[in-house]
Amino acid sequence: SETVTRDDDGVLTVGGIDVKRLAEEYGTPAYVLDEDDFRSRARAWRTAFGDNADVFYAGKAFLSRAVVRWLNEEGLNLDVCSGGELATALSAGMPAERIAFHGNNKSVAEIRRAVEAGVGRIVLDSFQEIVRVAHIARELGTRQRVQIRITVGVEAHTHEFIATAHEDQKFGIPLAGGQAAEAVRRALQLDSLELIGIHSHIGSQIFDMSGFEVAAHRVVGLLKDIRDEHGVELPEIDLGGGLGIAYTSDDDPREPHEIAKALTEIVTRECEAAKLRTPRISVEPGRAIVGPTAFTLYEVGTVKPLDGLRTYVSVDGGMSDNIRTALYDAEYSVSLVSRSSDAEPMLARVVGKHCESGDIVVKDAFLPGDLAPGDLIAVPATGAYCRSMASNYNHVLRPPVVAVKDGQARVIVRRETEEDLLRLDVG
Template sequence: MYLHGTSRINAKGHLEIGGCDVTDLAKEFGTPLYIVDEALVRQRAREYMEAFRETGLRFQVAYASKAFCVMAMCRLAEEEGMSLDVVSDGELYTALQAGFPPERIHFHGNNKTPEEIEMALNANIGCFVVDNFMELSLLNAIAAEHGKTVNILLRVTPGVEAHTHDYISTGQQDSKFGFDVGNGTAFKAVEEALKQPQLKLLGVHSHIGSQIFEVDGFRMAVEKVAAFSIDVRSKLNVTFPVINLGGGFGIRYVEGDTPLPLGTYVKAITDAIISEFTAADYPLPEIWIEPGRSMVGDAGTTLYTIGSSKDIPGVRKYIAVDGGMTDNPRPALYESKYEAILANRANDEPSEVVSIAGKCCESGDMLIWDLKLPEARKDDLLAVFCTGAYNYAMASNYNRIRRPAVVFVKDGRADLVVARETYENIVGNDIIPERLRKQAVAK
């Protein structure tokens, strides 16, 4: 059993996180329940910040809020001195409502709408990461209407393929994101950006993928980005003050996952930056990165209540829980793997192999295949680890299931940061046209 952060098994044989017995959390907040180990999130933030401080380079660590975006998380990131990466008006609105400093917000996205751009301009955010030629002209035009000059980075694809799932690999040439370096599109984008009077080009952004366990891809990305930056300086006499290397740093979900210490990723990136740019007598740029999963992934645990079971002799035993793909679609999307324990009987020895099924009307609603557990009973609590990233963020109301509550736990205290959805929330945006109301009355 591998426990992350402040998680431990207490004297009662119960899982405890942040000093809180999860059986007590289930009684108070119900299940399914997302539990976030606040101390571990803060620890991760401080590891990144300290690793950069040791380099002596100028830097920004921007939390990639798409991993888990709620107002309390934005507040935590702000308290830890981080910047914030948003990719939609909803994430931007969440950050602004939380009081996050707009000058430390970076706006990403491959298809920003005019409304999103206006919203970000009105908020005076710090930087737009521009993804395509249409956005360059649109952003310049809207900025001109508002009488503003805005900072931008150009997102480039350096042609580096990360060793990760196809759907979360974004730095290769065949990608929906960014300007391609290899075919000359990125250079043309720099030329075009320099012609836009309302845009101030700070540099380039590169992101090679997610859940990466090695540093070679990051080193190669730095080499490609550095070579591109040097080429731009040579031909256009433009020096980039900022280089953004994105995120993608992996975490341990299951045995066999081998993430590196966060400082190792930072050192590999900064060493490569120093080496490549110094060799070309190029002023060392400010380095930005955007960790998301590695900030919150292993700090999250989802707590479920076990319900029905189905034993098919000689084939498989299914154990069903009161959640599923509505609160964690990642197994269905990516075939993601997780580890779990019976949180109320954590010291009991495993006695059978079972598969954890969700409650949705989908055969593919499976959370974990072939999990060793003690013989599970109705109303036992199942704790699934490492659900802090892209679980709440991707949660849905499929089958009109209400999304779970989220609690932050720290030093024996549990704070509700997202309330469980109500039935009223489920139908809150529904409208019955008058013609259907009349028919209903007539019947």
């Protein structure tokens, strides 16, 4: 981000605070999040679409009460996908009508709570859920705004585990075979549901806009079929999230305004061709807002050179604070941030402290050959899906999230303690 610099001794400074001070005050590992960067990315997304669209930040990427307040202040909406995320959002004052509730297996209790709270939309994910939500809304004497999530049959070019638009998977209702049209038919018949639109999310960490183009084309095709069959033009479409960010210098992400322009053009063009009123668009970026805003600060422990292979650099965290390398073969970069070094670079692998050989944070990296225990290293772009997917494996304590801004640091999620761990242990 813009506020990251190096001082004369090579010490990294972010938001006006140097990492040695952060490590002293808050310990390591720690996620260090640049609040100004977060806010400016959130704002860039909101302003990119002007008033023609709604931006729902995907809370699964990283959610805390501070984040909810920032989003609220910046005029973004929020996508939640569990009762826990919903509770966090509501407790931090996000107005319920600006919350969208997702998930392929929302429980009856979760649905009831969302309807009672008055969430702006529930994204229906199956035939059973159409009936379930309708029933609960009727019981509560209300009419719930809903979207139907469909799978458009696009192969997104990303890791299999994070691609979500092909049909053979658990999310959504397939467009194929008239299933989505049938879902719409049923939803329109139920008085306690107000069907406001169609939803499609094709996957994550996507750079190529062509998948979104195909998705938009097919969603608009469905809107047209709905108009022809029922005489109603649904007012909204949601194209999901999934926009890629730069994890390493090989990635070349697109800016929000380019994405907004491309999506708006596709939808407008498709609607004109189908003689439909252009629906209001919504998007759900998670990673693209929070991913680049944080890095993980680790202290180097054991440094183990293996002759002819590489040097294993162990840090004080690992797969418990970043599971993405083990899970998706994700690529990250890493640098020495507590000093400068003129030493020859060495081929390194940054690994954690867990009892597992797959506990790798950065698979291949060049680090200075004089790297030593006590040095601080930073892994950038860990704002999304690292703290939110963190675990207590090996009873390692989950790191804090420290927000920095204007020379001030503030803990927004504190470090876990042994008491936290033991609190759940009964007997």
